[in-house]
Amino acid sequence: MPLNPIINDTTLRDGEQTAGVAFTVEEKCAIACALAAAGVPEMEIGIPAMGDEEMAGIHTLAALALPAKLMVWGRLTEVDLDSALRCEADIIHLSIPVSDIHLQYKLRQSRDWVLAQVSRVIGKAASSGRMISLGAEDASRADPLFLAQVARVAQANGASRIRFADTLGVLDPFTTYDAIARLRDAVDIKIEIHAHNDLGLATANTLAALRAGATHVNTTVNGLGERAGNAALEEVVMGVRHLHHADTGIDTQALLPISQLVARASGRQVAVNKSIVGEGVFTHESGIHIDGLLKNASTYESFDPSELGRQRRTVLGKHSGSQAVRQAYSLLGVVLDDEALTARVLTRIRSHAMRVKQEATADELHGFLLESLALPSGCSNTPNPT
Numbered sequence: 297m298p299l300n301p302i303i304n305d306t307t308l309r310d311g312e313q314t315a316g317v318a319f320t321v322e323e324k325c326a327i328a329c330a331l332a333a334a335g336v337p338e339m340e341i342g343i344p345a346m347g348d349e350e351m352a353g354i355h356t357l358a359a360l361a362l363p364a365k366l367m368v369w370g371r372l373t374e375v376d377l378d379s380a381l382r383c384e385a386d387i388i389h390l391s392i393p394v395s396d397i398h399l400q401y402k403l404r405q406s407r408d409w410v411l412a413q414v415s416r417v418i419g420k421a422a423s424s425g426r427m428i429s430l431g432a433e434d435a436s437r438a439d440p441l442f443l444a445q446v447a448r449v450a451q452a453n454g455a456s457r458i459r460f461a462d463t464l465g466v467l468d469p470f471t472t473y474d475a476i477a478r479l480r481d482a483v484d485i486k487i488e489i490h491a492h493n494d495l496g497l498a499t500a501n502t503l504a505a506l507r508a509g510a511t512h513v514n515t516t517v518n519g520l521g522e523r524a525g526n527a528a529l530e531e532v533v534m535g536v537r538h539l540h541h542a543d544t545g546i547d548t549q550a551l552l553p554i555s556q557l558v559a560r561a562s563g564r565q566v567a568v569n570k571s572i573v574g575e576g577v578f579t580h581e582s583g584i585h586i587d588g589l590l591k592n593a594s595t596y597e598s599f600d601p602s603e604l605g606r607q608r609r610t611v612l613g614k615h616s617g618s619q620a621v622r623q624a625y626s627l628l629g630v631v632l633d634d635e636a637l638t639a640r641v642l643t644r645i646r647s648h649a650m651r652v653k654q655e656a657t658a659d660e661l662h663g664f665l666l667e668s669l670a671l672p673s674g675c676s677n678t679p680n681p682t
């Protein structure tokens with residue numbers, strides 16, 4: 297079983313790389329404070345090489361003296377290292393592509409050049425006394441033997457961690473497991489998984505990497521990030537807790553408020569059905585489900601919404617059954633103990649749902665009852681139709 301993983305949240309770096317998203321310094325501070333208060337132990341907060349404004353933001357964040365390690369991102373070059381060293385960051389993360397595709401077309405450099413660059417720049421970075429992490433960009437499309445060689449050279453020159461980036465989100469949980477296990481066997485260095493969600497597998501791949509021996513995980517709130525985004529903080533925290541029975545140390549009650557904060561700051565709404573934090577993920581309509589939930593919540597909830605400070609909701613609609621109808625009317629103070637009457641009310645509720653495509657209000661439910669009572673009665677406690 298995986299050990300407790302260390303979350304390194306990159307909402308303020310990769311999250312902000314979501315096309316069109318830009319946080320103000322105030323928003324960055326608010327997000328960083330909320331993450332630290334929730335117990336996030338590490339966060340990647342920016343890219344010093346972007347220039348003075350980004351550096352000033354990083355400086356402001358560092359001045360908050362949050363109880364979290366701060367990481368800055370740079371390319372594996374002397375210029376980016378110099379910018380990073382001017383920041384009060386605990387961890388300097390320097391990145392280099394390791395796939396032949398990136399080397400050939402983007403950097404137009406050889407594998408030997410990469411190894412020389414890793415040796416020289418990581419060595420110089422480590423001599424600063426800071427904690428150094430090497431980013432292996434596009435690691436998922438790299439030759440695993442070359443990746444292991446890069447990791448070994450990085451470690452020999454003072455890096456304490458390598459980030460395995462599935463930059464394009466091309467892995468599945470099985471290939472992720474194999475790739476991380478192979479790297480784990482080849483080099484005794486801390487491994488951080490950085491998973492993208494292009495095929496909707498970022499969280500699954502992150503959990504697979506942990507099973508294979510990754511020690512650190514990158515997340516972003518609401519899964520923000522390049523293209524389809526990164527592994528979502530809220531999903532990884534809950535997945536680690538419920539599937540790995542391990543602990544990230546993060547307060548699950550804080551996940552929804554942080555999600556809402558980041559949704560506002562990023563201008564990216566959270567889908568109603570977004571796992572963990574979506575508005576509708578604890579709302580039930582189907583008759584069989586509500587019948588089961590009324591008997592025992594574990595029939596249709598894999599965990600209690602109160603873990604997140606949330607509550608179950610039930611609504612009446614096209615898929616309701618009679619138990620749900622009785623339950624909803626009992627909350628209005630009406631006891632429906634006649635099957636025929638309940639069936640007529642249900643018919644009314646279904647036709648309303650199909651016509652209006654939203655749940656009925658309390659007034660409308662009273663109206664349906666009165667209409668149904670106009671036919672033979674069976675209701676022991678008629679409501680006051682106000």
Ligand SMILES: CC(=O)SCCNC(=O)CCNC(=O)[C@H](O)C(C)(C)COP(=O)(O)OP(=O)(O)OC[C@H]1O[C@@H](n2cnc3c(N)ncnc32)[C@H](O)[C@@H]1OP(=O)(O)O
Nearest residue numbers: 310313343345346371372373391392393402403433463522
């Ligand atoms: C997968 C990821 O998320 S990587 C992080 C991506 N994030 C960002 O790009 C956001 C911040 N980026 C920026 O502000 C700018 O791109 C900067 C400041 C980093 C660089 O700006 P510029 O100097 O104008 O270069 P530009 O962005 O046009 O091109 C990138 C350059 O970096 C080079 N490069 C890219 N990655 C690396 C690397 N890891 N190591 C060395 N060089 C690299 C490219 O080859 C290119 O160099 P070239 O122009 O000599 O071919």
Ligand SMILES: O=C(O)CCC(=O)C(=O)O
Nearest residue numbers: 391431432433434461463
């Ligand atoms: O730090 C790295 O090397 C990874 C950067 C990244 O965001 C990615 O590859 O998707």
